[in-house]
Structure formats: C-alpha cells, structure tokens
Amino acid sequence: MHQSILDYGGRRYLKLALALCGLSLVLYLWHDPRSPPNGGTWLGYTLGGVGAALILWLTALGVRKRSYASTLGTLQGWVSAHVYLGLALLWVATLHAGFQFGWNVHTLCYLLMVVVIASGLLGIVLYQRFPQQLSQNRAQQTAAQMLTELQELDERTRRVAANASADEISAIDANIAGTRIGGSTAAILSARDRSTVLLPGGASQPEPNPAQTRMLEWLSARLSASDDPLRTRALSDLVSLIGARRALLRRLQQDARLRGWLSVWLYVHVPVTFGLLGSLIAHVVSVFLYW
Amino acid sequence: MSVERFRIAIVGAGPGGLSAAARAAELGVSHVLLEQSPAHANTIQRYQKGKHVMAEPNVLPLRSPLQFAAGVRERILDDWASGLERLGVNLRCQSEVTRITGERGQFTLTLQSGETLHAEHVVFSIGVQGNPRRLGVPGDELPCVQYTLDDPDEYQGETIVVVGAGDAAIENAVALAKQNRVFIVNRAEEFARVKDGNLSLILKAIDEKTLGCFYKSSCVSVTATEGAETPYLLTLATPEGDTAVPCHRIIARIGAVPPRKFVESCGIRFPSADAAALPELSAQYESNVPGLYVIGALGGYPLIKQAMNQGYEVVGYIQGEAVEPADEPLLAEKFAALPERLSVSATLQRMQQRIALFAAVNPLMFRELILGSAVHCPREGEVVFRRNDYTNSFYTILDGSVQIEIGEEGESRRITLGTGQFFGEGSLLSGRRRSATVYAGAGCVLIESPRRDIVKLMSSVDSVRSVIDRLFIVRAIQSGFAPNTPFEVLETIAARARLTRYKRDEALFKEGEPGDRLHLIRSGSVAVSRNFGGREVTLSYVAAGNYVGEMGLLGRTLRSATVRAAVPTETVSLDADTFAELMAHNPALRADIEAVMRKRIVSNAQTQSSTAGGDLISFLMRQGLGEATDVLLIDESLCIGCDNCEQACAATHGGTSRLDRAAGPTFAHVHVPTSCRHCENPHCMKDCPPDAIRRAPNGEVYIRDNCIGCGNCERNCPYGVIHMASTPPAQPSLWSWLLFGSEARATESEGKSKAPKKAVKCDMCKDQSGGPACVRACPTGAALRVSPAEFVEFVSSEAAER
Incomplete structure (x- = not known):
C-alpha cells in the first residue's frame, strides 16, 4: 500500500511529462521557421512560456510543502509531479533554445x-536508495538513543578501566576526548573518522585513531603482556567494550553520512533555484527589451 | 477524662472535607475536621510547585464558603488556608481515624493515637487513593521508612533500599540511583505488571549494576544501629537466607490500601465486589448507615468543585435545611426540552419508573448519570446514529419509539423498540462501529448517556450489568448470524451462551483440540496461528464483531489453528448443541457460515504463502494494532527523515506535534511511530475526571478543552502517545519568516511556559478537511494510515514486496 513518489498515482505525472515532451518534439519537427530554430519564433515563445510557467510552478513546491493545512492535493502527489515535470522541463527548455x-x-x-x-x-x-540503508543502520534506535548508548558505554568503560591501572584510565579518557563524529561537510559525507587519541607511553602528539584502531592496538599490546589475572580480565573487558564502541561509532558516522547526503543536495537545488529565478527575469526582460 | 463531643465530625481534609468544615464553621455548628497527613489538602500539597489546577466542570457554580477558581496550586492552598483561619475551622492534622462505631447521634471515632471522639454525624471525604501499604515488619515506624518520594534529587550519597516491584518503585529506584547506592527489593522473581519502558529501564540498571536487586526477597525487620556509619539495618529474607543491608533510608512503594475496607468496617455497604463499585448513597449523600455521609471521589465525584459543593450541601442536609443541589439548574435546563413540565425531582423519578433498566439504581447515582447525559427530542424519522458511526454512547427510550434498521443495505429490515427499552450497547461494549442505523419514531424522547457513565453504573449495579450483558448477547447473535430467528428463541439461546474474558496472549483454543465452541468476539481482537515445524506462525487477525471457531463447530473436527487474544478480549461463545439448535431454526445459517469459512481459508492461505506476512502480523499485534482503529505506519524504505509529518502536525495543532516519528519500533521496513492508535476501547478514556476524552463519529479519539491536566490519560496509555504540553507561542507565517526573518520555527516551546499544561494527542485531524496532515504532508509517501479493514491488504502487500 505504500507507494514511492515515482510510482505515485499509477505514474500519472510520468505520462503527463512524456506527453508534454512528445508534443513539443512533434511541434518542433513539424515547425519550419525561416531562421534556424530559436526562441524568437512563435513555437519558441510558446515553449518558453511553458518552460517559465513550469519553473514558477516547480518553485511553488517550497510553498506547498509548508502549507500544512493545504488540501490542494497531497504533498506526495506534488513531489511526484515535481520530479517528472521537472525532468520534462529540461527537454522543453532545450527545444525552446533550439x-x-x-x-x-x-x-x-x-x-x-x-x-x-x-x-x-x-x-x-x-531518496530511492538511502532511506532503507538509514533504517537498517539505525537498527530500531534513534540517533539520540545511539548517543545515549555511547554515553552509557563510555561510563561503563571508565568503571572497568578503574580496575586496571592509571594508564588505562587516562587512555580511555583520552580516547573519549579524542572521539570525533561529524565535523566538516566533507567529513560527514565521507564518514571519515578523524578521531585521535593521546596514549600514555605513545607519541607525544595525539595519534590518528580511526575506527578505534589505535586504541585497540594499544590495549591488545598491554593485554598480551599482562601476567596479572585480574588485570588481564579488566583489559580483555576493555577490548570488548572498545569493540562495541567501534561498532556504535561506525553506525553513528553512517547515520550522519546518510542523513547528510539526504539533505546536502538541497543546498544546491534550492539556492540555485533562486539564482535561476533571477536569471530567468533577466532573460525575459532582455528578450522583450531587444525585440 | 471527658471525651470531646461534636455535632459533625468530618474525616479527610480534601476539598470536600474542607468545604464541609468551612460551612459548619460559618453556621456555627460544632465540628471537627480530622486529617491524617500533616496539612490540609494533602493531594494538592503534593502536586509539583506551580502546577495549574483546573476548575472543571465550568458550567457548575461553586457553593462553598471557601474560594476556588482555576489557578496555580500555591494560590489555591493559600486561599483555603486563609479561609480556614478566617472561619475558625477546627482542623486537626495527623489525626488518622482507625475505627468508627455507633449510630446517628452517637458515633465514636477512634484515632490512631488511641484518643476517641464523639460525634452526632460523620462525613467521609477521604477520597479513593487510600493509604500507602505499610511494610508491616518490626521497625517500620522508624523515621528511615518512608512511603513517598517527592524529589529524588533531595538525597545524595546515601544507601537507599526501595521495596516494591511496581512502576512507582522502579521509577523511584532508577531516579535515586543517579546519586545514591540503591537496592530494590522484589518479592517475586521478575518484574511483572509494569510498563514496558520501566521494565527495560530496571533490567538495564540491574544488568549494568547501577543498582542492586534482591529477587524473591521480603523484609523481616528494620533496626537502628547506634554509632555505625549507616544508621539503620534492614534484614531481608532472601532465597540464600537472611541478609542484613545497612542503609540510610527505606522507601516502600508497595501500593496503597484502598479505603474501601475501612469504609466497609464502618458499616457502609457497596453494591458489588467490583473494585469500581461506589457505595450506595441517598440523594442527601447519606449511606446505608444513618448519620454517616459520603462525599467526593469516594462517592463517585472526582472533581474538586463537585466535592466542595457536596461538602457545603451535606452540612445543610445534616442541619435539616432544604438545600437545592448545585446542579439543579443544570438539570432543569436539560429537561426544558421535554414535552411535560415537571419539577426536576419528579422528572428524574418518572425516568426511573419508565425505564426498567434504571429502576434499581439509587437516586443519587441516577441523578449523576442524567447530569452527564443529554436529553433529545428528535423529530420523527430523524437519524439518531448511522451504521458504521464510531460513537459509543448509550440510549434509553423515555417516550415514543425508535426504528432500528439492521442487516446489509438492500436486504435490511426494521425493528421497533418502545418506551423503556435501550439501544447502543453494542458499540458501548465492543468499541466497534455502530452496527445499525437508528431512526426516531413519533413523539420520541431519548436519553443519551456517555460510555464512561454507563460503564461506571455497570460496575456498581449488578442488575444493570446483567440486563445489558444479556441483551448484548441476543443482539450479537441476531445480527451476527440469525437475523430472522425469533427473539424468544434467541433469548433461550443467549441464556446458554458464555461470556469469557481472556488476557493478552491467552488461548481461546489450541490447534489439535476438539472443536466444540464458536466464539463471537465482543471486544478486543484475536490472532489466528498455526504450528509450522515447531514454530507458531500467525496467520491472520480477527477483530471484534466477528467470530472464530466456526470451522471446528460445523464439521465436528479438531481445531486446525490456535486462536489467542491479541489484546485483553471478551468473547460470547456458543457450544455445538446450542449452535445446532440455532441452525435448526435457520437453515440458511449454515450457508452463511460456510461462506465466511471459504473467505477465511483463502485469506489464510495468502498470508501463509510467506511466513514473513505472519511475522509482520505478530509484530504489528505486539504494537497494539489488535485494538487499533487507525494507526500511522511509516515505510522506512521511503522515509527520508525530513520530519515534515511532525511539522505538519504541529502547524495544524497549536504548535505541538502529537507524533514522534523517529521513536517506536520497526519490523522489516515497517515503522510504528509513537502516535495514537485510536483504540477500540481507549485506555485513555478510562479515568478522565472531567470526561474530556471523547470519540468522534468517525472513530477519532480526541481531548476536549475541558481537560484539567491531571495526566491520568498519559499514564493509562500503554503506547505512550499522550503527553502534557502547554500551548507554545504562535509561529510566524512562511512569508514573514522568509522575507523578514521572523523568529525561527520551532515545534516545541522552549523553557517553562506559564500556561497550564494539558494533555495533547492525535485527533486524526478530524477538524481538518482532507484528512490527517501527517500523511498529506509526507513528500515521499512513506506515511500511511491503516484501519483494521485495510489491515490484511496491507500485510499481504508488504509481504509481497519482500
């Protein structure tokens, strides 16, 4: 019973868009202007008018989306039409330009x-690909719940580290302090882990710790060298906790990445639309000015 | 030592008791107001600071020497305190009454301290909350044992033992564990009967060792330890033997003793054993014990203003005044439309005489019922309600007649009901849509009573319950399978039908058992499952109003499937012999039932083709769809997480979203967000003091403006879809936001608004044209609303997709 925007309403807007493209192609081929095809012929003006009207209507989606009480169709229907007619616009405008x-x-x-x-x-x-991945990655948790889980995991890790030695406590604290989720747009979209950790007995500068790798190496080295059974127990607990942390961080980064991609394209789509509206006005005014 | 004597002793200084005492003081009548807690109005004292207290019902005028109007807790308490002082009310706090003996003119009240008092009349205004159950072990009187916890942040660094395994105990223990060392003592080996959220909270806390738990343990004694670091020692009997736990504090949350037992010990009778039953009272609030009066919530009047009015009135009655009840003008107004002009009390009397169902109801209860009811005088031929409406009120015919149109369109026929009869009990009991259209006859006068009041009446008056129950069965059989069978035959069959209640997951019958009963589902719903390779796979779901078990009954074979209650369910069942008799009267019945059977075999086979469909059904059942009438489902393979649904909900509902998209469970790609399911018998409606939660004809369960913000519905909703919110500031329009940069749009008000908080929930956009805003505002078509009728289709379409 759920339908994607592409399948909405028996694909009626796909059919409408195809009809519009087909009709404009037939007219374009049938039309035989004296000059080479251009925007100045009667067909050029007609296609231009259609194109401009489409642009204004496509932009109106932004208003419709926020008119929550509107009963003018469903928003899904608008989006479906927006998609197909928006693609048809490319065709109409190209023929308009000849x-x-x-x-x-x-x-x-x-x-x-x-x-x-x-x-x-x-x-x-x-929109077709990412929602499913997003849902699978979240595994029934919200982002806020994942962050709470991370916090709780860190508290437990701190408590277990207290059973090891002072070195472990400071390493775990440094690991938590050095954890980065998100960051710049590029970092979010690539889900690159730029976490660092400053380890006792390690380098003097914080070392890169993507996917907790450096932390795990450090812990496993200490684990293999341990000969105190209690310490060994604590260290192996820490290894498994950091393993869980690694998986959780990965999910959080993936979540940010997927959500980032789902919205980043709008940062191009919407501002450039306003640019387009401006240049469209300039285009129309200049055409009529030099007529 | 001489014993003090009073004309009136009032037990319990809540709103009713305070008002009664104030009126007595005003009249100069000797009185005493006995309160067990340290201050007046204990319940309101324990509200959080600054809580807004409402003064519903608005139409009811206040009658009391004390002031009361909607406002913040502090002002109301101050008003009352100054009123008590001004009038010279004889209030005695920390005076718990433990025993009352004697009769009118010479009652003896024994207090906890052993002191006794004499009073000519006693007024009970002790509410229904009861006293917290005590530990009942040596040492439970020590100051370290407490029964309430107002503010968990008050304690830090202590060792605290919480005794109890209910929601209150868990909430206290988890809150205290943040800053203290906490143990929880559970008498059982698990935490049963708590909310899911609290269950996972406590299990996680125990698992992570943020608090300790003693299972299967009980308290033995509490002793003070002189000089030790922890001042007290609690001894527990555990499966491993007695264990001593040094602690600073013991918080016992082991429920409350309902006041009923104490009230009964004073000689007051309750008409039935039902926990919701109310004591029998005269129109002057006098119980069966002459001189003993009951007012307020204990008598069935949960609102502050009602209790205060009764307090005023009861003193008048005791003093022999002819007090006109405060609700008299309201009733007079209700009766204004009646053709005959009689006094209010005469009209009420006439109603009880005419309508046999109400004959046994005591006058006070009946008055309250009518106060909540509406009186209609519809024109002849006017529709009272239509088939498939979702209303659930109950109608009695005071005058004239109605015509009930039953059966499918085309082959419908009309039954006439006359004066004194009732209708509408089907939807009332099952929560399902109306099964027939009802037309008014000539000179018709109807009393329409809300579901809540009838349910209350049914639990108090056995005769009302049995009459309604029996007629429900007759009409259920009649409309379910035997529309042409004579009423008398149906009545004999109904007498042999069995009414059974099932708990969630309890089996009506199991696969392989001999099939000898047919079940008509009266309320709730059931899941049909079958065993495949040792695993129980759910095949389908059957909603209230339908029947199950007919397959075994027709062919006298073994049950081919297991049927379990998906939610608490009630069925009316007929055994094979009764059923055979019914078929003998109605040969067409067999064909009808076979048709239903064929349909079910096909639909079972369809869902069965993929066990995924069955798994989806079980998942949705666990989310409460078994009792839903309409539920929001999100397809996560389409949802882009834009939250436009929440924005739309907030924008169309005063700025507060009633749904939480991200929260809630997911199975495969079907996500059930935290949003109202519009249950058939809404849990939220159960205990709403101002009766603000209503069901619209199309099924929408909504909250009216007279909500008092008590939070009962929020607590009663098992799906967590109701919350308390105050109206956030208005949002700027799109254009002023876009062009002039007006303040950013936010869905929730930040900070603490002074406006009173009221309950908010989904109303399915019943006042919006075009249907639910969340669905209309979804850009990708991920949001969808599904009703039980579309449920099977939904499951098979989702299962086919995968």
Missing part, C-alpha cells in the same frame, strides 16, 4: 536550470 547556446544571459539561465535539474536528479537517486 540548441543555440552562447556566452550570454540566456545560456546562463539555461545552465542554472541544468544545475537545478541535475541536483534534483541526484536527490531522486538518493
């Missing part, structure tokens, strides 16, 4: 439109 490009405000407008559509396409792909 494949004529140059170093001018008109082509700038076209390019901005291409960027918006391309980022939207990326969005569609991400």
Whole structure:
C-alpha cells in the first residue's frame, strides 16, 4: 500500500511529462521557421512560456510543502509531479533554445536550470536508495538513543578501566576526548573518522585513531603482556567494550553520512533555484527589451 | 477524662472535607475536621510547585464558603488556608481515624493515637487513593521508612533500599540511583505488571549494576544501629537466607490500601465486589448507615468543585435545611426540552419508573448519570446514529419509539423498540462501529448517556450489568448470524451462551483440540496461528464483531489453528448443541457460515504463502494494532527523515506535534511511530475526571478543552502517545519568516511556559478537511494510515514486496 513518489498515482505525472515532451518534439519537427530554430519564433515563445510557467510552478513546491493545512492535493502527489515535470522541463527548455547556446544571459539561465535539474536528479537517486540503508543502520534506535548508548558505554568503560591501572584510565579518557563524529561537510559525507587519541607511553602528539584502531592496538599490546589475572580480565573487558564502541561509532558516522547526503543536495537545488529565478527575469526582460 | 463531643465530625481534609468544615464553621455548628497527613489538602500539597489546577466542570457554580477558581496550586492552598483561619475551622492534622462505631447521634471515632471522639454525624471525604501499604515488619515506624518520594534529587550519597516491584518503585529506584547506592527489593522473581519502558529501564540498571536487586526477597525487620556509619539495618529474607543491608533510608512503594475496607468496617455497604463499585448513597449523600455521609471521589465525584459543593450541601442536609443541589439548574435546563413540565425531582423519578433498566439504581447515582447525559427530542424519522458511526454512547427510550434498521443495505429490515427499552450497547461494549442505523419514531424522547457513565453504573449495579450483558448477547447473535430467528428463541439461546474474558496472549483454543465452541468476539481482537515445524506462525487477525471457531463447530473436527487474544478480549461463545439448535431454526445459517469459512481459508492461505506476512502480523499485534482503529505506519524504505509529518502536525495543532516519528519500533521496513492508535476501547478514556476524552463519529479519539491536566490519560496509555504540553507561542507565517526573518520555527516551546499544561494527542485531524496532515504532508509517501479493514491488504502487500 505504500507507494514511492515515482510510482505515485499509477505514474500519472510520468505520462503527463512524456506527453508534454512528445508534443513539443512533434511541434518542433513539424515547425519550419525561416531562421534556424530559436526562441524568437512563435513555437519558441510558446515553449518558453511553458518552460517559465513550469519553473514558477516547480518553485511553488517550497510553498506547498509548508502549507500544512493545504488540501490542494497531497504533498506526495506534488513531489511526484515535481520530479517528472521537472525532468520534462529540461527537454522543453532545450527545444525552446533550439540548441543555440552562447556566452550570454540566456545560456546562463539555461545552465542554472541544468544545475537545478541535475541536483534534483541526484536527490531522486538518493531518496530511492538511502532511506532503507538509514533504517537498517539505525537498527530500531534513534540517533539520540545511539548517543545515549555511547554515553552509557563510555561510563561503563571508565568503571572497568578503574580496575586496571592509571594508564588505562587516562587512555580511555583520552580516547573519549579524542572521539570525533561529524565535523566538516566533507567529513560527514565521507564518514571519515578523524578521531585521535593521546596514549600514555605513545607519541607525544595525539595519534590518528580511526575506527578505534589505535586504541585497540594499544590495549591488545598491554593485554598480551599482562601476567596479572585480574588485570588481564579488566583489559580483555576493555577490548570488548572498545569493540562495541567501534561498532556504535561506525553506525553513528553512517547515520550522519546518510542523513547528510539526504539533505546536502538541497543546498544546491534550492539556492540555485533562486539564482535561476533571477536569471530567468533577466532573460525575459532582455528578450522583450531587444525585440 | 471527658471525651470531646461534636455535632459533625468530618474525616479527610480534601476539598470536600474542607468545604464541609468551612460551612459548619460559618453556621456555627460544632465540628471537627480530622486529617491524617500533616496539612490540609494533602493531594494538592503534593502536586509539583506551580502546577495549574483546573476548575472543571465550568458550567457548575461553586457553593462553598471557601474560594476556588482555576489557578496555580500555591494560590489555591493559600486561599483555603486563609479561609480556614478566617472561619475558625477546627482542623486537626495527623489525626488518622482507625475505627468508627455507633449510630446517628452517637458515633465514636477512634484515632490512631488511641484518643476517641464523639460525634452526632460523620462525613467521609477521604477520597479513593487510600493509604500507602505499610511494610508491616518490626521497625517500620522508624523515621528511615518512608512511603513517598517527592524529589529524588533531595538525597545524595546515601544507601537507599526501595521495596516494591511496581512502576512507582522502579521509577523511584532508577531516579535515586543517579546519586545514591540503591537496592530494590522484589518479592517475586521478575518484574511483572509494569510498563514496558520501566521494565527495560530496571533490567538495564540491574544488568549494568547501577543498582542492586534482591529477587524473591521480603523484609523481616528494620533496626537502628547506634554509632555505625549507616544508621539503620534492614534484614531481608532472601532465597540464600537472611541478609542484613545497612542503609540510610527505606522507601516502600508497595501500593496503597484502598479505603474501601475501612469504609466497609464502618458499616457502609457497596453494591458489588467490583473494585469500581461506589457505595450506595441517598440523594442527601447519606449511606446505608444513618448519620454517616459520603462525599467526593469516594462517592463517585472526582472533581474538586463537585466535592466542595457536596461538602457545603451535606452540612445543610445534616442541619435539616432544604438545600437545592448545585446542579439543579443544570438539570432543569436539560429537561426544558421535554414535552411535560415537571419539577426536576419528579422528572428524574418518572425516568426511573419508565425505564426498567434504571429502576434499581439509587437516586443519587441516577441523578449523576442524567447530569452527564443529554436529553433529545428528535423529530420523527430523524437519524439518531448511522451504521458504521464510531460513537459509543448509550440510549434509553423515555417516550415514543425508535426504528432500528439492521442487516446489509438492500436486504435490511426494521425493528421497533418502545418506551423503556435501550439501544447502543453494542458499540458501548465492543468499541466497534455502530452496527445499525437508528431512526426516531413519533413523539420520541431519548436519553443519551456517555460510555464512561454507563460503564461506571455497570460496575456498581449488578442488575444493570446483567440486563445489558444479556441483551448484548441476543443482539450479537441476531445480527451476527440469525437475523430472522425469533427473539424468544434467541433469548433461550443467549441464556446458554458464555461470556469469557481472556488476557493478552491467552488461548481461546489450541490447534489439535476438539472443536466444540464458536466464539463471537465482543471486544478486543484475536490472532489466528498455526504450528509450522515447531514454530507458531500467525496467520491472520480477527477483530471484534466477528467470530472464530466456526470451522471446528460445523464439521465436528479438531481445531486446525490456535486462536489467542491479541489484546485483553471478551468473547460470547456458543457450544455445538446450542449452535445446532440455532441452525435448526435457520437453515440458511449454515450457508452463511460456510461462506465466511471459504473467505477465511483463502485469506489464510495468502498470508501463509510467506511466513514473513505472519511475522509482520505478530509484530504489528505486539504494537497494539489488535485494538487499533487507525494507526500511522511509516515505510522506512521511503522515509527520508525530513520530519515534515511532525511539522505538519504541529502547524495544524497549536504548535505541538502529537507524533514522534523517529521513536517506536520497526519490523522489516515497517515503522510504528509513537502516535495514537485510536483504540477500540481507549485506555485513555478510562479515568478522565472531567470526561474530556471523547470519540468522534468517525472513530477519532480526541481531548476536549475541558481537560484539567491531571495526566491520568498519559499514564493509562500503554503506547505512550499522550503527553502534557502547554500551548507554545504562535509561529510566524512562511512569508514573514522568509522575507523578514521572523523568529525561527520551532515545534516545541522552549523553557517553562506559564500556561497550564494539558494533555495533547492525535485527533486524526478530524477538524481538518482532507484528512490527517501527517500523511498529506509526507513528500515521499512513506506515511500511511491503516484501519483494521485495510489491515490484511496491507500485510499481504508488504509481504509481497519482500
């Protein structure tokens, strides 16, 4: 009973978009202007008008999305239409331009439109693939619950470290202090672990500790050298706790990565849309000014 | 030593008792107000600081020498304290009454201290909360033993033993464990009968050793240890033998002793053993013991204003005044539409005479019932309710008649019910939609009573319960399988039908047993499962109003499947002989039942083709879908986590979202967010003092504005979907936010708002056109609302996808 935006309503907007593309292609082939095809012919104006109307309507999704009490269709229907008609826009606008490009405000407008559509396409792909991964990665927990679990895990680790020696306590504290989740956009999107740890008896500077690797190495070295049964017990407990921490950190980083990707494309899609609207006004005004 | 004598002794200084004492003081009547706790209005004293106390019902005027209006706790307590002083009320705190003997004119009250008092009349206003159950071991009078915990942060670095295994004990123990060394003492070997959230909380705490637990242990004694580091020693009997635990404090949360036993020891009778039964009272609040009066929650009036009014009135009655009850004008207004002009009391009397069902109800209870009810005079032919409406009120016919249209459209027929009869009990009991449309006849006068009041009446008056129960069975059989069988035959069959209650997961019958009964599900729902390779696989789910077990009954074979209650369930069952008799009267019945059978065999086979479907059903049943009428399900393979659903919910509901998308369990890719399921018999409605929780005709369970913010519904909801919230400040519009950078939109109000907190929950956007905003605002189609009717379709479509 759940339907994706691509399958919404028996794909009616896909059909509408295809019909629009087909119709404009037929007209384009049938139309035989004296000059090479361009935006200045009657067909050019018609396609341009359709394209501009589409752009304004596509932008209106931002308003509809926030009109929570609106009964004008469902938001899902709007998004489905937005996707298919947005893709059709590329076709309509290209025929409107008659494949004529140059170093001018008109082509700038076209390019901005291409960027918006391309980022939207990326969005569609991400929306199809990432939600499932996100859900699997979360394993029934919310991000906040995972962070609470991390905190609790760290408290337990500290308590166990207290049974080992002062070195372990300071190493565990340094490990916690050096843990990084997220960071720059690039770090979030690549899920690169830039955690560090400053270990007693190790380097004087904090050492890289991606996926807790350095911490585990340090602990296992001490574990293999231990001959006190109580200490051995505490150290092996610490190894397994850090192992659990490694898995949890990985999930948190993946969660941030997936959520990051699900929203990062909008940071291109939306601002460039406003750029597109500006250049569209410039394009229309200049066309009529030099008519 | 001479014993003190009073005209009136009032037991319990809650709102009712205070008001009664104040009225007595005002009239100059000798009186004493006895309160066991250290101060007046103990319950309100223990509210959190600054809590807003409401003054429902708004329409009821206040009658008391003491002031009372909605406001913060402190102001109300101050008003009362100054009122008591001004009027010179004889209040004695820390005076627990342990025994009352005697009769009107010469009662003897014995206090905990051993002191005795004499009083001519006694007014009980002790509420229903009761006293905390004591440890009952030597040393339980020591100051280290306490029965409440107001603020867990008050204690630090102590060793504290919490005795008890209920929600209160767990919540206290876990809260204290943050800053103290805590042990919890559980008499059983596990924590049963606690909320799921608390269960996982305590098990985790024990597992992580943040607190210690003594299972299968009980207290033996408490002793003070002079000079030791920890001042007390608690001795426990554990499976390993007696263990002494040095501690600073013992908090016993082992429930409360309901006041009923004490009340009964004074000679007051309760009409039934049901825990919800109310004592029998006259219209002057007098119990069966002359001179002994009961007011407030104990008499069935849980609201502050009601209790205060009764306190005022009861003193008047004792003094022999003709006091007109405060609700008189309200009733007069209700009766204004009636064709005959009679006084309020005459009208009430006439109602009880006309309607046999209410004949045995005591006048005070009946008055309260009518006060909560509505009186309708519909025109002839007007629809009272329609088939498939979700309303659950109960109707009695005071005058004229109604026509009930039963059966499917096309082949429906009408039954006439006359004066004194009742209808609407089906939806009342099962929580299901109305099964018939009812039309008003000529000169029809109807009394419509809310479900809550009828349920209360049923638990207090046995005759009401048995009459309603029996007619329910007759009508269930009639509409379920035998619409053409004469009423008399049905009545003899109904007398042999059995009404059974099942706990969650209890089996109605098991696979392989001989099948000899057919069950009609009256309320709740059941899951049908079968054994595949040693594993019980759920095949389907059957909702209330349908029947199960017909397969075994027709062919006299062994049960082919196990049927278990998915939620607490009630069934009406018929045995094979009774059923054969029914079929003899109605040859078409066999064909009908065979048709149902065929349908079920096909649907079972469909879900069976993938055990995944069965697993999904079991998962959804565990999330309470067995009693849901509409539930929000999110497809996590489509959800992008934008929270537009929550935004939409908040934006259309005064700024507070009623759903928490991320929280809640997931199975495969189906996520059940924390959002109302609109249960068939809503748990939240059970104990709402102002009766603010209602069900709309389309099934939406919603909370009206007269909510007093007591939090009962929040505690009663097993799914955690109700919370207390105050109205956050208004949000800027999209354009002012976009163009002028007005303050950012937030879904929850930050900080502590002064506005009173009220309960909020999903109302399924019943006042929005276009349906639920959460679903309409989902950009990817991940949010979906499913009703039981669509449930099988949903499961098979989800199972087919995988």
